[in-house]
Amino acid sequence: MKATKLVVRNEKIVKAFECYKEKIKEYNKKVSGMGYYLKPVHIVTKKVGEEIRIYRYFGKYWWKIEYLGLKGNKPVIKWIYIGKNKPIESLPDPPINPLEGFSFYTLKGDKDHIYVSERTYTKFQNKIEKILLGEKICSD
Template structure:
């Protein structure tokens, strides 16, 4: 069931989940692949926020960083398993934030 959240509650949830991804990325930095901590898509006046869903490789060239998309699956089998992050979509519309209430059971 979809529930509405205020901005303060959303910040707490996102901070907790992003911290898990940042800690994991610190452990796997030697592999040069990363679980993207925060991905935002804008579509039809809504903002969709995904946490730790996509894998990327960073490519540095001439002082710029380019994220190369690798997919949703772990790109290197020998990587340690990523943190358990519930698969969910956080939607921001004109009235606030919408999220599936099952997220709170999994955090």
């Protein structure tokens, strides 16, 4: 799949996503007593030829946290991936991820560019333009 190279520092995406990240932290505090955790970004590192690509996928990734006891005075937990759908109906609905479905990759050592598929670029063009301007993209 052909990718479009954009001049975007990763920090701009992080900044644009900050307000949503805060909402997720609050949400995870609410549901932590039920043993679940919602992760808004999934990161995968892959070697392609000589390049090391770091892929970021924005969405809803549900995890179950299993408490295994203590090791010394530190709690030991196990993370179990549940899926992309809310695991139980009694959980409150999570905040809407403004970048759900967005994905890109960066090359290790290059903090000035992101690579986005043409299809993703077309779908998220308005939000990408806001990110380039340094604007936040969260909906309230």
